[in-house]
Amino acid sequence: MTAAETPLIEARTITQRFGARPDLAAKIALSLKLAKPAPVVHALDGVSLSIRSGEVVGLVGESGCGKSTLGRVIAGIAAPTGGNVLWKGVDRRAMSAAEQKEAGLATQMIFQNPMAALNPRMTIEDIIWEAPKTHGLASSAERVSYVDNYLTLAGFDPSMKARYPHQFSGGQRQRVNIARALAVQPQFLVCDESVAALDVSIQAQVINLFMDLRDRLDLTYLFVSHDLGVVEHISDRVAIMYLGRIVEEAPVEDVFRRPNHPYTKALLAEVPRIETGKRRFKAVEGELPSPLDPPRGCHFHPRCPFAMERCRVEVPIRKEVAPRHLSACHLNG
Numbered sequence: 001m002t003a004a005e006t007p008l009i010e011a012r013t014i015t016q017r018f019g020a021r022p023d024l025a026a027k028i029a030l031s032l033k034l035a036k037p038a039p040v041v042h043a044l045d046g047v048s049l050s051i052r053s054g055e056v057v058g059l060v061g062e063s064g065c066g067k068s069t070l071g072r073v074i075a076g077i078a079a080p081t082g083g084n085v086l087w088k089g090v091d092r093r094a095m096s097a098a099e100q101k102e103a104g105l106a107t108q109m110i111f112q113n114p115m116a117a118l119n120p121r122m123t124i125e126d127i128i129w130e131a132p133k134t135h136g137l138a139s140s141a142e143r144v145s146y147v148d149n150y151l152t153l154a155g156f157d158p159s160m161k162a163r164y165p166h167q168f169s170g171g172q173r174q175r176v177n178i179a180r181a182l183a184v185q186p187q188f189l190v191c192d193e194s195v196a197a198l199d200v201s202i203q204a205q206v207i208n209l210f211m212d213l214r215d216r217l218d219l220t221y222l223f224v225s226h227d228l229g230v231v232e233h234i235s236d237r238v239a240i241m242y243l244g245r246i247v248e249e250a251p252v253e254d255v256f257r258r259p260n261h262p263y264t265k266a267l268l269a270e271v272p273r274i275e276t277g278k279r280r281f282k283a284v285e286g287e288l289p290s291p292l293d294p295p296r297g298c299h300f301h302p303r304c305p306f307a308m309e310r311c312r313v314e315v316p317i318r319k320e321v322a323p324r325h326l327s328a329c330h331l332n333g
Helices: 024-031 067-075 097-106 124-134 140-153 170-182 200-217 228-234 252-257 262-269 309-313
Strands: 009-018 041-051 056-060 082-087 107-110 188-192 220-225 237-242 245-251 319-322 325-327
Touching: 009 067, 041 056, 041 067, 041 082, 041 245, 056 067, 056 228, 067 107, 067 188, 067 220, 097 107, 107 170, 124 140, 124 170, 140 170, 140 200, 170 200, 200 220, 200 228, 220 228, 228 252, 237 252, 237 262, 245 252, 245 262
Parallel strands: 056 220, 056 237, 107 188, 188 220
Antiparallel strands: 009 041, 009 082, 237 245, 245 325, 319 325
């Protein structure tokens, strides 16, 4: 694979488990069969995803499917239980301390709750300046111009930088979060439901801002969302996640015009669209199984109208059903 073909960032067979670690007393009780093992949340189950430079990849799924966890693992905020993350073809764990710092600065995350992500005791100027100052990206003499530049890029009026986060609306706070992420000059942004908490009109403004920044700064995005309409508008490629696994991945046009996986089809059936004639919208039947005890075989089989015996015992492998269109369903076999 040439340098041009190497993904900017790649997750390989990522697993993530959450559970209490037993202390010495608990280990003794377990060994004597006097206690049961603590429950373990299976958040991610062998997830692989590659993102090329300049791409916008949408990651979609129901609440609790593990998409935010995957975003945190890819951003380097959480260490995976298994698997590895490669930055420009190099495993992060094999990097030197300096290389890890560089990769960490190049990857930033924008969170769903703009207020919770900001320190309420710091002014907007201090919030934006903190990371560039810490990492030596600009001198003290450049502070004012540096902060003003990134606030302006994010569509925030620099004349208000002496105020505190609570004095602004949700949309303004999210612009501050965007400016803070941009201030360390990243190449890749993980946007975790970053417009979900905003009013619809403000959502459109922030989405347009993301697209403008992509062109101006040559950014790459992983856009995590449950809103298929937003993902269709902003993405080049879409990955559909269900209970810790990616079940379908394809260019955005293929996912929305020619979905393959039954879960993808069910999700799209829920999306209201303006079209000729009447149409009934149907929610995905059943409830998302518990990640504490995920089903065997295909995780979607308890809710799938096409499930067969093979689906209950065998994990489907993602196969190419069309150029660049992957789907994990036994119906393709």
